[in-house]
Amino acid sequence: MKSRSISAIRRSELSRATFEAVVRYGLRGTTLEKVGEIAGVSKGVVLHHFKDKSNLLEAVFRRSNGLLSDCVVELYRYAETPYERLWAIIVANFHDSIFNSGVCQAWVSLLGEVPHNTQCQRIQIANNTRIQNNLVHELKHFLDEDEARNAARTLGILIDGIWSRTGARVEPVDSNEAISDMEYALMKLLPSDPESVRKHQEARTKIEGIASIALGSKAFQEKALFA
Incomplete structure (x- = not known):
């Protein structure tokens, strides 16, 4: 296994600390000093690895989107049918390891930066495109x-809508x-004859069961921690 440099590990730790700061204080209240406090380092150390707050936010976008991608890949390992792969995408987007009011609130705050940061725009567009392509690939079955x-x-818009409403505390879910x-949306968009409904229900049950073990495992959590 290839070892990571001290610098790469430190940057990962600081991106995690930045996300935690956004959860605690909101985007406006997040400063380099507060990131340093959470990470247990000085502001100078933060500046050594990230020249400014904008640079830090880009790293947070990369890490959070990368974690979602890792969740999908992990669940794909156990998905054996188009039904299960489709549910792997859905469950990965809403598993409670990454979907909760604090994380959603931070995500909404970070999205406010997207129109003003070209690199964040590119990262978010790439993430949306990846989710769209994954969904299309399975829905074509x-x-x-x-x-x-x-x-x-439609499903992509619904995913963003649920995250946004939860993050804005408009409709906690x-x-x-x-x-x-x-x-509910899937059953309106896809064939919903009794046999199809049964297969979807079985796929959801299986993938949710796997997610509770695979995404909640110590091994995956450690991997996510240093993503």
């Missing part, structure tokens, strides 16, 4: 290509409720 793209766009909202 149930719909023709044009319908699959339209359905993927827990992991199970969010996944159930996605299931």
